[in-house]
Amino acid sequence: MQHAKEIALPKRETRILSSISRWLVAASTIPRRDPFAFAGLVLYLIFILIAVFADSLITHDPREILFNDEYDLASNLTPGGDHILGTTYSGRDIYSQLVMGTRGALVVGVTAAVCVVAIGTVVGLIAGYFGGLTDTLLMRLADIALGVPFLPFVIVLAAFLNPSQWNVVFGIALLLWPQSARVIRAQVMTLRERAFIEAARVTGAGPWRIMFVHIAPNVLSLSFLYASIAVGWAILTEASISFLGFGPSDSVTWGYMLQDAYASQALGRGQYYWFIPPGLCIIGVVVAGFFISRGYEEILFPKLKD
Amino acid sequence: MLLEVRDLVIDYRSTRGRVRAVDGVSFNVPAGAIIGIVGESGCGKTTAVRAITRVMPSSAVFSGGSISLNGTDLVKLSERDMQKHLWRDIAYVPQSAMNALDPVWRVGRQVEEVLVARGGMEKKAARVRSEELFAMVGLGANRLSDYPHQFSGGMRQRASIALALALSPKLVIADEPVTALDVVIQRQVLDTFATLQKQLNVSVVLVTHDISVVAYVCDYVVVMYAGKVVESGPVADVLDRPAHPYTMGLYNAFPELSGDDRELSPIEGSPPDLLDPPQGCRFRARCPFSIATCTQDPPEHLVGEGHIANCHRATEAADLRETAKRTETWVGVTTE
Amino acid sequence: MNKPLIAVERLTKRFDVSRSMTDILTGKRPQLQAVTDVNFTLQRGETLGIVGESGCGKTTLGRMLIKLIPPSEGTILFDGKNISGMDRTAELAFRRRAQLVFQNPFDALNPHFTILRSLREPLHNARVPGEEHVSRIAEAMGMVHLPAPDHFLQSLPHQLSGGQLQRVVLARALVLRPEFILADEPVSMLDVSVRAGILNVLREVRDRMGLAAVFISHDLALVRYVCARTITMYLGAVVEDGPTADIVGNPLHPYTKALVQAVPIPRVDQSHAPLPITGGLPDARNPPSGCRFRDRCPLAEGRCASEVPPLRDVGGGRRVACHLV
Numbered sequence: 001m002q003h004a005k006e007i008a009l010p011k012r013e014t015r016i017l018s019s020i021s022r023w024l025v026a027a028s029t030i031p032r033r034d035p036f037a038f039a040g041l042v043l044y045l046i047f048i049l050i051a052v053f054a055d056s057l058i059t060h061d062p063r064e065i066l067f068n069d070e071y072d073l074a075s076n077l078t079p080g081g082d083h084i085l086g087t088t089y090s091g092r093d094i095y096s097q098l099v100m101g102t103r104g105a106l107v108v109g110v111t112a113a114v115c116v117v118a119i120g121t122v123v124g125l126i127a128g129y130f131g132g133l134t135d136t137l138l139m140r141l142a143d144i145a146l147g148v149p150f151l152p153f154v155i156v157l158a159a160f161l162n163p164s165q166w167n168v169v170f171g172i173a174l175l176l177w178p179q180s181a182r183v184i185r186a187q188v189m190t191l192r193e194r195a196f197i198e199a200a201r202v203t204g205a206g207p208w209r210i211m212f213v214h215i216a217p218n219v220l221s222l223s224f225l226y227a228s229i230a231v232g233w234a235i236l237t238e239a240s241i242s243f244l245g246f247g248p249s250d251s252v253t254w255g256y257m258l259q260d261a262y263a264s265q266a267l268g269r270g271q272y273y274w275f276i277p278p279g280l281c282i283i284g285v286v287v288a289g290f291f292i293s294r295g296y297e298e299i300l301f302p303k304l305k306d
Numbered sequence: 307m308l309l310e311v312r313d314l315v316i317d318y319r320s321t322r323g324r325v326r327a328v329d330g331v332s333f334n335v336p337a338g339a340i341i342g343i344v345g346e347s348g349c350g351k352t353t354a355v356r357a358i359t360r361v362m363p364s365s366a367v368f369s370g371g372s373i374s375l376n377g378t379d380l381v382k383l384s385e386r387d388m389q390k391h392l393w394r395d396i397a398y399v400p401q402s403a404m405n406a407l408d409p410v411w412r413v414g415r416q417v418e419e420v421l422v423a424r425g426g427m428e429k430k431a432a433r434v435r436s437e438e439l440f441a442m443v444g445l446g447a448n449r450l451s452d453y454p455h456q457f458s459g460g461m462r463q464r465a466s467i468a469l470a471l472a473l474s475p476k477l478v479i480a481d482e483p484v485t486a487l488d489v490v491i492q493r494q495v496l497d498t499f500a501t502l503q504k505q506l507n508v509s510v511v512l513v514t515h516d517i518s519v520v521a522y523v524c525d526y527v528v529v530m531y532a533g534k535v536v537e538s539g540p541v542a543d544v545l546d547r548p549a550h551p552y553t554m555g556l557y558n559a560f561p562e563l564s565g566d567d568r569e570l571s572p573i574e575g576s577p578p579d580l581l582d583p584p585q586g587c588r589f590r591a592r593c594p595f596s597i598a599t600c601t602q603d604p605p606e607h608l609v610g611e612g613h614i615a616n617c618h619r620a621t622e623a624a625d626l627r628e629t630a631k632r633t634e635t636w637v638g639v640t641t642e
Numbered sequence: 643m644n645k646p647l648i649a650v651e652r653l654t655k656r657f658d659v660s661r662s663m664t665d666i667l668t669g670k671r672p673q674l675q676a677v678t679d680v681n682f683t684l685q686r687g688e689t690l691g692i693v694g695e696s697g698c699g700k701t702t703l704g705r706m707l708i709k710l711i712p713p714s715e716g717t718i719l720f721d722g723k724n725i726s727g728m729d730r731t732a733e734l735a736f737r738r739r740a741q742l743v744f745q746n747p748f749d750a751l752n753p754h755f756t757i758l759r760s761l762r763e764p765l766h767n768a769r770v771p772g773e774e775h776v777s778r779i780a781e782a783m784g785m786v787h788l789p790a791p792d793h794f795l796q797s798l799p800h801q802l803s804g805g806q807l808q809r810v811v812l813a814r815a816l817v818l819r820p821e822f823i824l825a826d827e828p829v830s831m832l833d834v835s836v837r838a839g840i841l842n843v844l845r846e847v848r849d850r851m852g853l854a855a856v857f858i859s860h861d862l863a864l865v866r867y868v869c870a871r872t873i874t875m876y877l878g879a880v881v882e883d884g885p886t887a888d889i890v891g892n893p894l895h896p897y898t899k900a901l902v903q904a905v906p907i908p909r910v911d912q913s914h915a916p917l918p919i920t921g922g923l924p925d926a927r928n929p930p931s932g933c934r935f936r937d938r939c940p941l942a943e944g945r946c947a948s949e950v951p952p953l954r955d956v957g958g959g960r961r962v963a964c965h966l967v
Contacts, residue, residue, distance in 0.1 A: 195749040202708060203814070204737040204767035206730075217754035346833040458922055459696070488695035488860060489904045493917060496906075500914075515834055518906035522914070542910045559838040561863040563890060563905045570867065572839030576803050 037295025040228075043288035047281075051103040058096035059084065062252045065091045079273050086273050089264035097252045098277050104253035105235050105285065108165050112234035115173035117227040120180030121219065125211045127181070128188025135185070142178035150175055151240060158246040165248050168238045176233065180226035184219050191215050228293045232286030239282055254278035308376065308509050309335035309358070309477055315370035316353050316362075325580045327353040329533040330371070337476065338507040340499060342520035342541070344556075345530035348577050351513045354530070355479050358511070359398040360388050375477070393424050397470035399463075401482040406466035407454040413465050414450030420472045439468040442505075443498050460491030467498060474506070481513045496523045517560060521545055526612075529553050532577050532588040539613025549607070549615035549623035551593045554630035571636040587618070594635045595619055595626055645722065646683035647822060647854050648707065653680040653716035655702050659927060674927050676702040678878040680716070681953060686821065687852040691865030691886060693901070694875035697923055700858045701826060703875070707856060708742050708824045709733070720822075738768045741815035745827040747807035751799040757810055758795040764818050782813040785850065786843050805836035812843065819851070826858045837864075844868055862905050866890055871959075874898045877926060877934040880953055884960030894962045896939045933965070941966050 050057060059082070060066060066074040066087060077087040085094035127138040154171035161167050191197060192215070200214045235254075241247045242255030243262065261267075261275040316328040328350040335341050343351045356362050358373055358380065373380040375395060380388065392398075400406050408416060414436055421432035437447040443464040454462055463483060470478050480499070484492040500523055502508045512524060520527050520541060527545070528538040529552065537550040548554045555573040562568075575592040578584050584591065586601040593600070599618045607620035619626060629635050655677040665672055677699040684690055692700045705711045707718060709725050718725050725736055741764075744750040751760050761779050770778065786809040788794070799807060808828065815823055825844065829837040845868055848855055859865050865872055865886065872886040874897065882895040893899045900919035906912065918940045924930060930937045936946040945965050953963045 195744045195746055196752045198710060199742070199744065199750055199811075199814070200752075200763065201710065202737060202742045203764035203818075204734050205763070209767075214752055217752070346835060460922065489862075489906075490695060490900060490917060490919060491922070493904045493906070497914075497916075516906075517834075517908045521908050521910050522906040522912060545908060545910060556835060557908060559835045560908050561838075561841070561867040562907050562909075563863040563866060563902070564907060567867075570838035570841060572805075572837070572842070573835035574839075576805075 034295035036291040040288040040291030040295070043284060044292065047102055047106060047285060047288075050099060051106045054099050054103045057099045058093075060093040060096045062092060062097040062100040064093075066093065067091065076269065076271065085277060086271070088260060088274060089266070090260075094257075094274055094277070097257055098254070098281065100252050101254040101257060101278060102281065104165065104251050105238070105281070108168055108238045108253070109231040109235040109285065112169045112172040112176075112237075113227045113230035115169065116176045116230045116234075117180055117223045119173060119177040120226065121184055121216075121223045123177065123181040124184025124219070125188055125215060128185040129192055129207060129211050129215065131189070138181075139185075142181055145175050146178045148175055150237070151244075154237065154241055155244070155246050158241065165238070165251060165253075168234070168241055168247070172230075172234050172237055176230060180223065180230075183226070184222055187219050187222055188215055191218055225293045228289040232289040235282055235285055254282055307334050308337040309511075310374040311335075311354070311358070311371070312374070313371040314354060314357065314373065315368070316350075316357055317367045317369045318353075318363075319365045319367065320581075323581055326369075326583070327366075327533055327580060328357070329583075331530070331533070331535050332371075333528045333535065333538055335477065335509050335511060336526075337509055338503055339525045340503055340510045340512060340523055342524035342527045343511065343513045343530060344515065344517055344520055344527055346515055346577065348532070348580070349530040350533040351530050352481055355481060355511055355513050356398075359392060359396055359479055360385075361398055361400075393420060393470075393475065394473045395475050396477045396479065397473075397475040399466050399470045399478060399480040399483055401485060406469060407462060409454050412451055412453055413457070417450070417469055417472055420469060425473045435472070436468075439471055440465075442471065442502070443468045444494065458491075460487050460495060463487060463491075463495055464498060467495070471502070471506075471508070475508070477509045477511070478502070479511045479513075482515070483512065484519060485514065485516070492519075499523055517545065517556060529556075532583065533580055534588060535616065536589065537613075537615045537617075539610060543610050543613045547610070547613075547623070548627065549609040549613070549620050550589075550617050551595050551626065551630065552589050553615075554627060555592075555636060558630065558633070558636065569633050571633040573636065574638075575640040587616075592639060594630070594639045647686045647688075647721060648684040649717075649719040650680055650682050650707070651717050651719075653703070653706065653718065654678055654714050655699070655706060655711070656714045672927060675929070676878055676926070677706070677713075680875075680878075680880050682873060682880065682883060684822075684854055684856065686854055687848075688871060689848055689853075689855045689857060689869040691869030691872040692856060692858045692875060693860065693862055693865050693872055695860055695901075695923070697877065697926055698875040699878040700875050704824050704826050704856065704858050708740055709736065710742075734768065738818050739820050740822045740824070741818065741820040743808075743812055743815050743823060743825040743828045746831050747804050747811055748799070748831070750811045751807065751814075753799055756796050756798060757802075760799075760810065761795075761814050761817055764814060768818055770818075778817050778819075779813075782817040785816055785847055786810075786813045788813060803836075804832045805839055808832060808840050809843065812840070812847070816847065816851070821854060823853055823855045824858070825855060827860070828857075829864065830859070830861070841867055862890065862901060863907075874901060877923070877929055879934055879963065880961075881935065881963045882961070883953065884958070888958065888960060894956065894960065894967045895935075895964050896941055897935050933963075 068074045073091045074087050075089050075091040077083050079086045083093050083095065085098065087093055123138050127135040153175060154168060157167050157171045197210060197214060200210050205214065238247065238253060239255030239258060242253055243259045245259060247253065247255055257278040258275055261271065266274045312332050314328055314331045315326065318325045318327050331350065331354050333341065343355065345351045353366065357368065368381050371381065375391065380391065407413060417436040417439060418429065418432040421427045421435055422429060427435065436450055440447055440450060445461060445464055445468065457465060484495050487495060496519065499510050499512070503510065514520060524541050526539065527541050529536050529544070529550065531552050537544060537548065537553050544553060548557060558571045559573060561570055573592050578588055578591065587604045590596045590600045597618065604616045604618050606614050606616050609615050609620055609623055615623065654675065656673045656675050659672050659674045661672060680703060692703065694700050706713050712726055720736060720740065728736060761782065762775055765775050765778060788806065788809050829840050832840065841864065847853060857865060857869050869886050871884065872889045873880050874882045874889065874895065876897050882889060882893065882898045889898060890902055893902045896918060900917045903913065904917055919938050921938050924937060932948050933946040933951050936942040939946070949965065951963045951965045953961045955961050956967065
């Protein structure tokens with residue numbers, strides 16, 4: 001029989017470190033197992049780095065109206081020289097707008113996604129575990145949120161509050177949580193019947209502990225899945241709002257760039273270098289999110305052996 | 307000899323590499339005999355018998371050996387030719403009878419379909435034959451108009467046996483047919499197999515992990531471990547005079563209802579990973595009798611009439627048996 | 643101590659079953675009586691086996707004993723106190739003294755928890771002070787003969803074999819030093835050569851800790867190995883109760899007789915005689931009147947259809963529910 005001093009409970013720090021290192025080792029096999037998820041992760045990483053180092057990467061102030069040497073408006077310049085991607089109709093540097101827009105996009109996207117998923121997960125956990133009246137009430141609330149038409153609501157919100165990035169985040173959080181909530185609720189309802197949850201009950205855990213300590217890790221991968229999809233959704237929404245003219249006028253985002261290009265009839269002038277880059281970036285983030293969602297299980301909980 | 311399996315080798319292609327689930331397995335099935343194939347999870351018994359009927363996942367590959375049914379090598383046949391043998395010469399009863407019965411059709415209709423489509427019978431004749439088949443397995447003719455979900459587990463199992471017998475095959479492969487059944491129903495199903503053997507001279511290959519089932523109904527037994535046959539022979543010989551340490555260990559691990567209250571001893575350790583099997587005898591790591599020579603492949607020893615054991619020490623089997631009966635023999639084997 | 647640890651009286655459990663269209667239209671709510679009027683006691687340190695086939699209600703009975711589902715009627719007294727209607731403190735106290743070992747070792751542990759974390763959970767919930775955790779865990783692991791080096795404790799369930807997992811499940815049940823363990827088919831999902839190990843551990847733990855245990859199984863041979871006393875159940879009712887050796891050697895109730903005779907043994911010279919039982923399990927929603935076993939019983943007479951046989955004391959610590967014994 002083992003004596004008590006023969007096992008020492010490993011210190012909290014070592015336990016955390018060993019979990020992290022175990023995750024890292026297993027995660028290093030991701031490129032082999034799911035190359036798409038890996039590609040998605042790399043793309044996200046690139047965008048995050050660009051957003052973080054945006055200040056050092058831009059060549060001009062994105063909002064500054066630029067003039068050329070003859071004091072004329074430096075508008076509609078084609079890519080080359082000082083301006084990697086040329087300038088807009090009002091003389092602003094496109095490249096700098098694109099880089100700064102990354103920051104705006106990610107802030108909106110990530111914040112909105114986190115809010116949506118946080119609300120959805122908590123609601124899903126509570127509704128799924130308690131069932132009964134709580135479940136009915138929460139799901140009816142979800143139905144109401146789903147019934148509200150999305151874009152018009154955000155537009156109305158923008159009309160009531162000052163147009164800013166946070167309206168978009170707020171609107172998305174209010175209306176998009178039901179999708180993740182429903183799926184997580186379904187997952188919780190199956191998990192509730194599993195033996196290890198019964199074991200948690202038998203060992204004395206109360207319902208809140210069971211929900212947030214025992215069940216939650218098993219639904220986190222679903223949350224993550226929705227989060228990666230929601231980032232794309234949020235960015236698309238922000239772009240749509242901005243494109244329609246209801247977006248924030250104080251910051252530069254990709255949607256704003258598209259709106260500006262449209263309003264200045266860039267297509268007619270063949271200024272592809274203006275609107276294609278932001279369009280591609282939006283597509284890139286959404287697709288990266290999609291790829292990550294395909295391999296979410298692998299990323300979050302890589303198993304050391306099959 | 308109805309069926310001869312010789313040196314059968316089957317691999318599974320997995321993301322981790324090639325797993326050799328069945329590694330050179332040989333056994334014979336005489337006409338009108340019930341053979342039990344016994345072993346634990348991962349020993350390859352299910353893979354081996356499914357290979358006989360070719361009911362295998364796409365990741366499984368025949369890598370060697372032959373399966374001769376009345377002289378025809380089934381391994382060499384094409385899918386189409388193999389289809390001709392299925393149902394008519396060989397039938398398969400899966401572990402979960404729900405896999406054999408379509409839930410949206412009435413059971414009688416499913417039996418008739420086999421008879422008409424594969425047996426070329428007329429509908430009326432098929433109807434009569436269905437009633438006969440059900441009677442053979444102890445199910446009333448009125449049950450033919452029921453759906454599978456209206457049957458209990460034991461009845462479904464018997465219905466899938468009836469289905470398997472539809473075209474009077476000479477060989478029935480049953481994969482763990484009684485594992486999920488209660489003991490009273492289990493007895494009825496096993497008695498059904500015995501009746502089939504007596505009345506119709508049907509051979510049955512019965513895969514199970516339970517040696518009591520083998521003792522109850524089988525004539526011969528094949529013991530498998532980690533993809534290989536370790537011992538085979540007439541049931542009475544193998545159970546009363548086991549010659550392979552694994553069989554001896556299995557016997558010790560089984561609680562008995564009658565007889566004295568002997569202490570059980572587990573076989574310590576687990577079966578080897580077939581992705582990278584050990585050299586020589588695969589049971590070596592868990593065997594209390596292993597010696598230096600066991601790092602080489604064990605030879606096949608004839609220890610009695612039709613009774614073989616693949617063990618280096620098979621000649622000492624009588625002494626080893628005595629030692630194996632003591633529980634201390636099995637303690638601390640894997641910690642050496 | 644003559645006061646039993648567990649006393650079960652008139653225990654009954656009914657479940658709602660799915661309604662057909664006619665039921666909905668006529669306002670009927672059909673129910674299934676899974677457990678009917680069960681009475682027995684369990685002394686401290688006693689192991690009781692509950693044997694029966696699927697649908698006999700043994701699992702439902704077990705879940706009521708461990709307070710996972712509430713009874714419809716009747717009482718369960720644990721150390722004199724009714725386990726229904728307990729407040730949170732009383733319930734936690736109960737949970738410290740009564741634990742459960744599951745059938746499926748692969749599902750009984752949270753796949754995201756390390757072994758250490760799973761073992762600490764009961765200690766945490768019972769508010770055992772942190773300093774004691776290590777010694778309790780070491781003690782429990784020693785009792786189930788599991789090694790306790792760091793890397794084992796830091797493993798995740800998917801890295802362990804079935805036998806090791808079941809030992810961890812048992813260790814988790816023992817870490818609170820309970821007085822009572824419910825084991826529901828604890829070895830049925832394990833390989834044959836591994837089962838013996840777990841059964842031996844159960845026997846050893848029972849002897850060393852003086853645990854009372856209820857062992858639910860459909861396998862009479864397993865129950866015989868572990869339990870001194872056995873109850874056989876049929877369609878929700880107890881039909882026989884007595885020392886295991888007597889039940890196996892000299893079964894009195896016709897159903898127990900059939901059950902004993904039906905169990906195959908690993909010897910070629912065994913009886914192949916037909917079982918003294920006919921037909922299959924009746925529909926549990928509409929059980930036969932009077933004695934539930936009568937439509938399959940070779941000895942049934944008129945009285946069996948009109949009167950439910952009570953569980954009578956027939957001496958030698960045995961009780962049987964049959965008019966003809």
